[in-house]
Amino acid sequence: MNKQDMADEALFLLLHNEVISCVYKAGGDQGDAENGKCITKLENMGFRVGQGLIERFTKDTARFKDELDIMKFVCKDFWTTVFKKQIDNLRTNHQGIYVLQDNKFRLITQMSAGKQYLEHAPKYLAFSCGLIRGGLSNLGIKSIVTAEVSVMPACKFQVMIQKL
Amino acid sequence: MAVCVAVIAKENYPLYIRSTPTENQLKFHYTVHTSLDVVDEKISAMGKAVMDQRELYLGLLYPTEDYKVYGYVTNSKVKFVMVVDSSNTSLRDNEIRSMFRKLHNSYTDVMCNPFYNPGDPIQSRAFDNTVTSMMVPAC
Numbered sequence: 649m650n651k652q653d654m655a656d657e658a659l660f661l662l663l664h665n666e667v668i669s670c671v672y673k674a675g676g677d678q679g680d681a682e683n684g685k686c687i688t689k690l691e692n693m694g695f696r697v698g699q700g701l702i703e704r705f706t707k708d709t710a711r712f713k714d715e716l717d718i719m720k721f722v723c724k725d726f727w728t729t730v731f732k733k734q735i736d737n738l739r740t741n742h743q744g745i746y747v748l749q750d751n752k753f754r755l756i757t758q759m760s761a762g763k764q765y766l767e768h769a770p771k772y773l774a775f776s777c778g779l780i781r782g783g784l785s786n787l788g789i790k791s792i793v794t795a796e797v798s799v800m801p802a803c804k805f806q807v808m809i810q811k812l
Numbered sequence: 813m814a815v816c817v818a819v820i821a822k823e824n825y826p827l828y829i830r831s832t833p834t835e836n837q838l839k840f841h842y843t844v845h846t847s848l849d850v851v852d853e854k855i856s857a858m859g860k861a862v863m864d865q866r867e868l869y870l871g872l873l874y875p876t877e878d879y880k881v882y883g884y885v886t887n888s889k890v891k892f893v894m895v896v897d898s899s900n901t902s903l904r905d906n907e908i909r910s911m912f913r914k915l916h917n918s919y920t921d922v923m924c925n926p927f928y929n930p931g932d933p934i935q936s937r938a939f940d941n942t943v944t945s946m947m948v949p950a951c
Contacts, residue, residue, distance in 0.1 A: 700923055703886075704920055706888065707920055710867065711866040
């Protein structure tokens with residue numbers, strides 16, 4: 649990895665952290681309702697970013713065959729470009745639920761390697777949830793994305809496809 | 813060179829449509845509208861994977877007496893339709909393809925513009941210029 653790449657990587661991480669603290673400062677950190685509002689705000693930011701990114705990334709790829717093809721693209725190409733690694737495990741029940749497991753999720757790697765700060769994890773994952781949801785929605789899949797962490801820095805994203 | 817260029821959203825409503833001002837615009841709107849059925853047909857035929865040609869460029873949709881209609885669909889299911897004068901026989905398939913690529917690049921830039929709301933009609937001047945460069949100069 650050359651210096652340029654390392655700088656790019658740090659830039660995104662630092663910006664992401666600042667965005668979170670900015671959103672939380674603006675919202676004030678008291679109460680569950682306020683917390684929920686901040687999460688939604690972060691998620692919506694991710695949504696718009698995901699929409700733009702997927703438009704860029706899919707410009708030179710062949711047309712996708714089906715839903716699974718799209719999910720594979722998100723796990724491989726999309727994840728590699730944004731988080732510098734692939735998703736470690738993709739599972740599905742073939743009925744519209746996908747679980748994306750990342751054993752070393754980049755946005756929370758710096759924070760902790762265990763259960764410390766676990767209660768802060770959701771706000772560091774909201775943006776990425778939005779990223780996935782925005783990307784999928786631009787590709788024509790409506791979904792609900794939730795994240796789950798039991799031990800950092802591993803994390804699971806659950807994608808529930810909304811059938812029309 | 814094209815006489816009409818249109819961008820159609822995922823939900824099949826127009827995001828952008830421009831034709832040469834010298835001719836009846838409504839006619840082109842109608843032509844583009846009609847072509848959407850052919851686009852749909854082409855996409856669903858590709859799903860059958862008889863011919864595993866999964867290119868974004870759809871090729872010639874249909875010819876009419878005066879015009880040829882070409883189509884292109886992005887992965888986000890946004891459709892580009894271009895109407896070309898039939899008399900212009902010098903225009904090769906590859907040129908059309910590269911025009912669509914240019915259009916797609918420009919559309920991507922619009923999409924990544926923070927002042928653009930996905931789903932709104934396109935009002936970007938940069939996009940306008942790209943389209944102008946592909947249209948027949950109005951005499």
